[in-house]
Amino acid sequence: MTDMNHIQDCERIDELLEAFLDGELEVTEAMAVERHVAGCRQCGESLSLAQRIRDTLRSAGMPACPDELTPAIETLASRPRPSAGNWRHALAAGLAALAIGAAVAWQQPWRGNPDPSAAELAQARQELRVALGYIAEAGQLAGRDVGTVVTGAGMNSIRDGLRHGVNPRPGGSEDQDRSGTEGKS
């Protein structure tokens, strides 16, 4: 076999490697790939690399959705929906929920309690989730990105504050990440 034939074979095999790993080749084609790979170091390494990529991605897993999201979604779904044209009602409901969440999260001076507990912060986070839902819906009804216009960066600050409040230790994470693509082997 000439070098040119071999190179052409390698190019053809390179195009077939993915389908080969997927088991989508005809039997004769699959056997041709196997024969070539067995005798070609470069293509054998390419096949191993393709498999390694596949295995790494599959072992990445899925980061777990925070548990607090479910009750917030259920709360929003169970409440009466604002009708079209009443986006101001939705916005008012959202801002009210936002105020509740922020007050619980930051300070409760009227209770003389400057440090909200984890349970209170969790409640605040849920209220914040509900607030965000109303504000987003207000935006949809109004045909504008009301969430960004009204809250802007302030919403991210509130989120960050709540997140750090629940997990005061440096490097702590309340989201149990099952992902394997964050440097874990």
Add this chain to the structure above:
Amino acid sequence: MSGDFQATVQAHKDRLYALAVHLTGDRSEAEDVVQESFMKLWQHRATLDGDATLPWLLSVARNASLDRLRRRRMVPVDGTQLEARESVEPQPDRRLSDEEFTRRLNRAVAELNEPYRSLVVMREMQGLDYQTIAEALALSLSQVKVYLHRTRRRLRHQLSEFAHD
């Protein structure tokens, strides 16, 4: 509230969250995407049948994630600049090599254009079947397969230096 809706939330929230995390790169944004997606499902629940629910949710979550990216005007990391600063010496330690491989693979996936990145997340990471992916991305089955093969090949070529490990 409908028990079916609750069951649907439980069944699919992790998958939607994972997709949104991978597309937006931001867990807070991903939470918003999940909530928004299920609220839209609640609004449209009467018009969807069971089999169409997951592809529909994936499509909604993907669009919401991409909308957020556009609003943030995210600029992909310039991989060439990073690579020029990094050492290209082969890692003698296998564990370091695995970590470096994973890191480089993650970056390569993050730099993919759409719909290729969504394809990798849905197929390679979440193991979704071709039909569900095709419906979620509004592609034909053959397009899904061809695009996927093309994307895997591209990733393999980008990581070719690891072929000798």
